[in-house]
Amino acid sequence: xxxxxERPIIAEFVDVHRHYVMGKANVxxxxxxxxxxxxxxxxxxxxxxxxxxxSTMLNILGGLDRPTIGEYxxxxxxxxxxxxxxxxxxxxxxxxxxxxxxxxxPQLTVLENLEVPxxxxxxxxxxxxxxxxxxxxxxxLGKRLDHKPMELSGGQQQRVAIARALxxxxxxxxxDEATGNLDSNTEREILDLFDDxxxxxxxxxxxxxxxxxxxxxxxTLWLKDGQVETLVDxxxxxxxxxxx
Amino acid sequence: xxxxxxxxxxxxxxxxRSSLTTAGILFGVASVIAMLAVGEGASKETLQQYRDMGxxxxxxxxxxxxxxxxxxxxxxxxxxxGYGLLYQEADRVQNLLPQGLVVRSREFQRGVVHGEHWASTxxxxxxxxxxxxxxxxVREGRWLTELDMQRQSNCVVLGESLxxxxxPLEDPVGQTVLIGVxxxxxxxxxxxxxxxxxxxxxxxxxxxxxxxLTSSRRRFGxxxxxxxxxxxxxxxxxxxxxxxxxxxxxxxxxxxxxxxLKPAHGNKKDTEITVPLELLRKEERAERMFxxxxxxxxxxxxxxxxxxxMNVMLATVTExxxxxxxxxxxxxxxxHIVQQFLVEAGVMATLGGLVGVGFGMLVPLGIEEYFEQPxxxxxxxxxxxxxxxALVGVVFGLYPAWRAANMDPVEAxxxx
Numbered sequence: 001x002x003x004x005x006e007r008p009i010i011a012e013f014v015d016v017h018r019h020y021v022m023g024k025a026n027v028x029x030x031x032x033x034x035x036x037x038x039x040x041x042x043x044x045x046x047x048x049x050x051x052x053x054x055s056t057m058l059n060i061l062g063g064l065d066r067p068t069i070g071e072y073x074x075x076x077x078x079x080x081x082x083x084x085x086x087x088x089x090x091x092x093x094x095x096x097x098x099x100x101x102x103x104x105x106p107q108l109t110v111l112e113n114l115e116v117p118x119x120x121x122x123x124x125x126x127x128x129x130x131x132x133x134x135x136x137x138x139x140x141l142g143k144r145l146d147h148k149p150m151e152l153s154g155g156q157q158q159r160v161a162i163a164r165a166l167x168x169x170x171x172x173x174x175x176d177e178a179t180g181n182l183d184s185n186t187e188r189e190i191l192d193l194f195d196d197x198x199x200x201x202x203x204x205x206x207x208x209x210x211x212x213x214x215x216x217x218x219x220t221l222w223l224k225d226g227q228v229e230t231l232v233d234x235x236x237x238x239x240x241x242x243x244x
Numbered sequence: 245x246x247x248x249x250x251x252x253x254x255x256x257x258x259x260x261r262s263s264l265t266t267a268g269i270l271f272g273v274a275s276v277i278a279m280l281a282v283g284e285g286a287s288k289e290t291l292q293q294y295r296d297m298g299x300x301x302x303x304x305x306x307x308x309x310x311x312x313x314x315x316x317x318x319x320x321x322x323x324x325x326g327y328g329l330l331y332q333e334a335d336r337v338q339n340l341l342p343q344g345l346v347v348r349s350r351e352f353q354r355g356v357v358h359g360e361h362w363a364s365t366x367x368x369x370x371x372x373x374x375x376x377x378x379x380x381x382v383r384e385g386r387w388l389t390e391l392d393m394q395r396q397s398n399c400v401v402l403g404e405s406l407x408x409x410x411x412p413l414e415d416p417v418g419q420t421v422l423i424g425v426x427x428x429x430x431x432x433x434x435x436x437x438x439x440x441x442x443x444x445x446x447x448x449x450x451x452x453x454x455x456x457l458t459s460s461r462r463r464f465g466x467x468x469x470x471x472x473x474x475x476x477x478x479x480x481x482x483x484x485x486x487x488x489x490x491x492x493x494x495x496x497x498x499x500x501x502x503x504x505l506k507p508a509h510g511n512k513k514d515t516e517i518t519v520p521l522e523l524l525r526k527e528e529r530a531e532r533m534f535x536x537x538x539x540x541x542x543x544x545x546x547x548x549x550x551x552x553x554m555n556v557m558l559a560t561v562t563e564x565x566x567x568x569x570x571x572x573x574x575x576x577x578x579x580h581i582v583q584q585f586l587v588e589a590g591v592m593a594t595l596g597g598l599v600g601v602g603f604g605m606l607v608p609l610g611i612e613e614y615f616e617q618p619x620x621x622x623x624x625x626x627x628x629x630x631x632x633x634a635l636v637g638v639v640f641g642l643y644p645a646w647r648a649a650n651m652d653p654v655e656a657x658x659x660x
Contacts (some may be wrong), residue, residue, distance in 0.1 A: 064573060064653045085577045092575015099657070103570045107257050108250075120575040124246065168575070 009076070010171045010203060011038040011061065016070035016080075018056050018226075030056040031067070032226035038172060038205055043198045045214035045234075046207045048223035057223065058207045062174050063091040075171055092120050096165030100177035102157040104149040110136065110160050111145040117168045128167075135163040139193065155186035162193060172203035179213055191216050251587040254560075265556045266596040268549035269633050273600025274607060276542035276629040277621065281608035283538050285619035287531040294527060296440045297520035299491050301377060302344075302498045304329060304337070304484040304505070305444070308477075309514040324467055326478035327514035333505070334484050340500050343493065344486040347373045350460050351443060351482040352468045356453055357422040358410040365406055366447045367423060369460025377487045380449065385417040385433030388456050392432075396458040400429040403450040404437040421453075427463050429455060443482075494521045543632065549596065550636035557589050557644035568648050569656030578649040585645035586638060593637020597630045604629065 018031040031053045038044055048054045059065035060072055063079060066087075072080045079090050091097075104113045114132035115124050136142050139159035141152075149157055158178065165173050175194075179187040191213065194204055206217060214220045215234055222229040255262040297303065306328025331348070338346045349370035356363050368374075375387045383404070392399050400421060407416045416431045423429050438449040467478040488497050498519045509515040561568070568581055605626070608619035 059654050062573065064657075085579075088572065088575055088577040091573060097573045099570075099573075103566070103573075103657070105567055105570060107253050112250075116571065117574045119246075120571075120577070120580055164574075 045217035096170035098175040268552040269596025272546040274604035277604025278607040550640035554640040565659040572653035589641025597633035
């Protein structure tokens with residue numbers, strides 16, 4: 001356990017609240033004082049029923065939304081008060097997004113899709129191409145660089161999306177129901193790929209409602225009514241044969 | 245460059261829609277260029293006509309007065325109709341305008357014969373400065389001289405086409421022609437081709453024969469039968485041309501002449517003062533007005549093209565809401581999204597503009613070929629049309645692009 005505490009914190013919620021004002025007097029408290037830490041090398045699953053605040057947490061983690069109260073720190077820096085441009089930079093440089101429905105851009109080839117994150121940082125060139133080729137190889141799609149997303153299967157598209165998320169060397173990968181649109185075989189393949197990445201030191205945060213997905217992570221954070229219900233160490237659970 | 249290529253790629257997703265929108269701009273630009281070219285061509289011809297008349301000249305012409313009922317009844321085949329400018333009036337014009345070069349001329353219709361070749365044409369009796377005032381050149385032989393005037397000699401200078409008609413094979417200079425029935429004239433010179441009118445009736449200078457004014461008066465007199473009306477007319481002079489030293493003199497000179505002629509001709513309305521410079525300016529004003537109207541019409545057609553672009557871009561933005569969300573999630577700033585959609589609108593407008601320029605330059609060629617209507621494509625009009633089309637693309641692309649950039653990324657990602 002000492003090793004865990006020594007690893008640096010790369011993302012941190014400090015008493016995060018997120019309130020939405022609906023109509024005149026109706027305030028929805030989607031997140032209600034959430035604190036948590038993601039350390040380098042973590043593989044964390046976030047689970048909860050619908051309405052538990054999962055999506056809101058994902059949006060804030062991904063820099064798409066800001067806390068109403070509290071701090072969200074990425075790489076030690078509070079990003080909750082940043083303006084739109086600065087927050088876009090955080091998304092572009094620190095976070096690797098993976099979506100449930102892959103979200104590749106249909107008119108672009110695999111290579112071009114891979115280059116999109118670097119394009120917005122002005123880093124497209126021979127180097128980005130080399131990197132895209134390398135990552136496409138890594139996810140097993142080295143020969144499909146010139147294909148359009150429509151020409152690929154769901155599993156292949158998700159592999160491209162994972163490669164795309166790695167293009168900017170993010171602090172962590174943020175996956176939203178990454179296997180929700182895949183059959184169980186393909187799901188296993190993608191989760192195996194996550195395991196491989198994890199071994200290479202990639203930090204992964206995956207938001208899901210699927211226990212099969214969550215149990216592959218090191219730990220699972222349970223949300224309920226906008227608050228952290230419990231944080232489960234999956235390895236400890238596995239070691240005791242499922243008996244807490 | 246990459247962003248333009250990507251823009252093109254997005255446009256190619258909807259080939260028909262993009263090309264129809266582009267066509268809107270294309271026709272707008274083409275119509276601007278074609279319309280302005282036709283307008284420019286039409287007025288250019290008129291402007292040249294007025295320039296040919298001489299911008300420093302004041303032209304005073306005799307004009308047949310409109311016949312009243314009374315005079316029509318009184319007139320018979322044998323009564324003589326007298327009107328127009330007099331020799332003494334020409335002298336007074338010269339006295340009043342000492343800076344001006346005054347040239348008098350008398351015109352009449354006669355047959356001109358050489359051997360078996362014959363032409364009925366306009367004979368102009370005039371003075372040596374006529375050549376300078378009308379800015380003509382002699383091609384062969386010589387022009388009329390003061391000596392010809394003094395001697396009232398029977399010499400003639402032929403217009404270019406008249407010379408060709410009478411002397412298809414020979415050199416005309418030194419030959420003799422018959423003017424009328426019995427008067428022999430020696431051809432002393434032939435003019436260069438002029439291609440413009442000698443008088444308001446449309447006869448060109450090239451068809452005319454020029455003889456000394458003194459000879460004209462001595463051989464043919466002032467009272468000559470007009471073959472078209474079959475009436476005897478007594479006219480001393482048909483025209484007094486006054487060449488002033490510069491354009492700034494013309495207006496006041498015309499005023500002086502008008503005042504001078506009023507007592508004798510004001511009621512009869514048998515004279516007319518023409519100031520080519522004034523006509524030229526009027527035409528130029530009219531042309532500017534015409535161009536303005538055309539530009540407004542053309543701008544409207546470009547505006548319609550612009551509305552087309554905006555419409556399509558709004559549809560595109562709505563359709564691609566999710567793509568916008570993805571790009572924002574992957575680090576695109578608002579300015580990147582604005583840029584992306586502006587480029588797409590700009591590419592359509594520029595492409596339409598370019599093809600429109602080509603089209604707009606071809607259409608006037610066709611008009612010249614098939615309708616024999618002169619046209620003139622001015623480079624600044626082409627640039628203007630193209631510039632406006634590009635501007636239209638940017639202006640009308642701005643709002644859709646702004647809308648795209650200001651979408652909430654979370655909402656955009658949720659969009660199906």
